[in-house]
Amino acid sequence: MVNPQPATPSGSPADAVAAARAAAAAVVDPELRVVTIEELGILRDVRVESGTGRVTVTITPTYSGCPAMEVIRRDILAALAAAGYPDAEVETVLAPAWSTDWISDAGRAKLAEAGIVPPGPASGPVPLGLPRRRPPAVACPRCGATDTEELSRFGATACKALWRCTRCAEPFEYLKAI
Amino acid sequence: MTGTATTTFEQVLGLGDDALIAAQRLCEWCTRAPEMEEEVALANIALDQLGAARLLLTYAGELEGAGRDEDDLAYLRDDREFRNVLLVELPNGDFAVTMAKLLFLSAYQRLRYEQLAAGEDARLAGIAAKTVKESTYHLEHATLWTLRLGDGTEESHRRMQQAVDEIWPYTYELFDDNALRQPWLNIVEPVLAEATLTRPEDPPWAPRGGRQGLHTEHLSYLLAEMQVLHRAHPGAQW
Numbered sequence: 001m002v003n004p005q006p007a008t009p010s011g012s013p014a015d016a017v018a019a020a021r022a023a024a025a026a027v028v029d030p031e032l033r034v035v036t037i038e039e040l041g042i043l044r045d046v047r048v049e050s051g052t053g054r055v056t057v058t059i060t061p062t063y064s065g066c067p068a069m070e071v072i073r074r075d076i077l078a079a080l081a082a083a084g085y086p087d088a089e090v091e092t093v094l095a096p097a098w099s100t101d102w103i104s105d106a107g108r109a110k111l112a113e114a115g116i117v118p119p120g121p122a123s124g125p126v127p128l129g130l131p132r133r134r135p136p137a138v139a140c141p142r143c144g145a146t147d148t149e150e151l152s153r154f155g156a157t158a159c160k161a162l163w164r165c166t167r168c169a170e171p172f173e174y175l176k177a178i
Numbered sequence: 179m180t181g182t183a184t185t186t187f188e189q190v191l192g193l194g195d196d197a198l199i200a201a202q203r204l205c206e207w208c209t210r211a212p213e214m215e216e217e218v219a220l221a222n223i224a225l226d227q228l229g230a231a232r233l234l235l236t237y238a239g240e241l242e243g244a245g246r247d248e249d250d251l252a253y254l255r256d257d258r259e260f261r262n263v264l265l266v267e268l269p270n271g272d273f274a275v276t277m278a279k280l281l282f283l284s285a286y287q288r289l290r291y292e293q294l295a296a297g298e299d300a301r302l303a304g305i306a307a308k309t310v311k312e313s314t315y316h317l318e319h320a321t322l323w324t325l326r327l328g329d330g331t332e333e334s335h336r337r338m339q340q341a342v343d344e345i346w347p348y349t350y351e352l353f354d355d356n357a358l359r360q361p362w363l364n365i366v367e368p369v370l371a372e373a374t375l376t377r378p379e380d381p382p383w384a385p386r387g388g389r390q391g392l393h394t395e396h397l398s399y400l401l402a403e404m405q406v407l408h409r410a411h412p413g414a415q416w
Contacts (some may be wrong), residue, residue, distance in 0.1 A: 066229065153318065154319070155218065
């Protein structure tokens with residue numbers, strides 16, 4: 001865990017960017033509270049304007065209607081203010097579109113530990129024809145069995161599907177590959 | 179940007195209104211869906227549609243250049259100013275009707291967004307590259323239900339067929355401004371076939387008008403419910 005230091009006037013521009021980035025990167029996702037926005041791959045860029053010290057953080061939404069974006073924006077501004085960067089703004093970009101492939105290995109490990117099965121690789125363009133992809137083989141995060149079934153492709157949030165282990169009967173969530 | 183490929187306010191407005199009205203209709207299933215998992219699924223699909231609508235209406239407002247933002251466009255227009263296709267404003271009806279509408283709409287949106295994602299307008303391409311991924315999940319969901327109901331019991335088959343027959347004429351309007359009907363049939367027809375449903379005959383006449391602002395009365399009631407709070411308390415926040 002990086003502990004961001006407040007920027008000092010004598011710090012180099014590179015130090016300021018590193019410190020601002022560390023502060024923004026440590027913000028946790030409000031829905032998946034075990035991972036940070038950096039681990040999720042939604043933190044795209046952090047810039048510090050030389051001279052004014054104004055910080056611009058660029059993020060990208062997971063899903064276009066994700067209601068967590070507003071909370072994430074507020075949390076980033078609060079984290080930057082606490083790290084000594086009160087003059088900051090958060091901008092959102094759509095392209096390139098976020099993919100679950102951007103979730104880091106550390107993020108995947110933390111999700112799995114929290115009982116949320118991390119996504120498999122996101123496929124490229126989905127072939128046309130009968131629009132049905134087989135659900136992926138998902139192992140139960142509790143007992144490891146692969147005797148699992150998909151209960152619903154849409155879970156408590158748009159990014160998660162609801163699954164059940166047919167061996168230990170544990171219901172669990174799967175972060176959908178997208 | 180070259181030649182005739184210029185994106186227009188009306189074009190983006192149509193895409194945004196399709197998504198917005200579809201979202202509002204799907205929301206009506208909250209607390210009424212046949213099972214808890216389905217309720218959550220429909221709410222999530224509605225949320226995706228709302229997300230797409232916000233991005234598209236924001237862009238439409240910028241193209242118009244009259245200072246209208248997403249809220250102005252969603253809450254302060256009257257029915258005749260909406261450019262959505264009639265299909266999305268039709269009442270939810272039977273659950274099978276909702277699934278027929280979702281199947282036809284998501285297959286169309288999947289193709290349309292894919293086309294726009296490869297288009298010349300970078301802003302629209304960025305939005306479409308995002309929403310096409312979501313449409314794929316919506317299409318899968320509607321497909322699974324169509325198969326389950328169509329190839330289910332005698333009663334579910336009867337009602338799914340009835341829903342397909344009822345909604346089918348409204349699908350022609352989706353393709354008035356694009357050439358995607360054949361690719362769309364290539365998606366929808368195999369689903370209907372596997373679901374043991376009969377693909378309806380092409381009707382002699384198909385209802386149209388949404389893209390020109392000529393709607394069914396259903397849209398007016400929908401808008402009344404969607405807009406009443408914003409109009410009664412302009413700018414309200416909580």
